[in-house]
Amino acid sequence: MPRSKRDKDVSLTKVKKKTRETKEGLVQQLRHAVDEYPNVFVYEFENMRASKFVQVRQKFKTNSRFYFGKNNVMAIALGKDKTDEYATGLSKVSKLLKGQCGLMFTHSDKDEVISYFRDLKDADYARAGVVAPQTIELSEGPLEQFAFSVEPQLRKLGMPTQLVKGVIHLTQNFRVCTEGEMIKAEEAKILKFLEEKLSVFHVNLKAYWNKKTGIKELE
Known part of the structure; x- marks a missing residue:
């Protein structure tokens, strides 16, 4: 009897999930970044486009690192409370990791970074599921x-x-x-x-942390 075409072997590598080692690797990368960079920004974005964020990375490519990841994993790396925070005040940063957000580690001046992102607004075509801002x-x-x-x-x-x-x-x-x-x-x-173009790509800075001054939430 010929074998049914439905009876196919499916390689599990096609649906491979992130391993524990991958998560631990991200934790180590983030802690290394804390050691290397004096400033950390928590940011969230609206109407994210990979092509748009490439421009941001290029702007700060010589002195900064950007991280996206599971919020819970990033929070573990920084520390969720005072007893396990990797550096003083980072547990407060962890509590801000909600929704679509990331971490920017940088040597750039605080005011320079804030000014850049405040002015960064780029119109784009709205995707399905976005709330229309006008009729x-x-x-x-x-x-x-x-x-x-x-x-x-x-x-x-x-x-x-x-x-x-x-x-x-x-x-x-x-x-x-x-x-x-x-x-x-x-x-x-x-x-x-x-x-x-009814959508606007925008990065909102939620908070700033410095090794010497601690954390400050940003409007």
């Missing part, structure tokens, strides 16, 4: 900004369109997204067609 509506009539060839794609995304003498027309008013509501996958694609 975008299109009026019935020609959409001359589009090439006629994309009309089938727009119609597939739910837009009431038709070609009239080679020009795409909306056959009725159309609301792309609504302020305060989550953007759907189709709406995100339409916004990209319209070149409407």
Whole structure:
């Protein structure tokens, strides 16, 4: 009897989880960074894009290290309370590791870092699941900004369109997204067609720790 195609052997290496050694390695890296760098910032980000954060890394590549990781593992590295904190005050840093955040270890001046991130705001296209900051509506009539060839794609995304003498027309008013509501996958694609950038990549500094002065939470 021929073997069923469903009876396939699946290598466990394809679903390999982070090992204990990997976590312990991160702990050691973070503690080494505490020894090497005098300043630590806790940061959180909005509308994260890997390509955007590359710019940040390039800016500070000569004097800083950035870490993303499991918040609990990073907290273990720093110490969760006064009895096991790796350096004085780091347990307070651990308590701020919530949500999408990371640690920046740096030799850079505190005010320079704060100033850089305060000004770092980069508009980008909103992803599905993001709450729309405003309502975008299109009026019935020609959409001359589009090439006629994309009309089938727009119609597939739910837009009431038709070609009239080679020009795409909306056959009725159309609301792309609504302020305060989550953007759907189709709406995100339409916004990209319209070149409407409703998201802003931004890094927010939550706190600053220095070996001599301790921790200070930042607004």
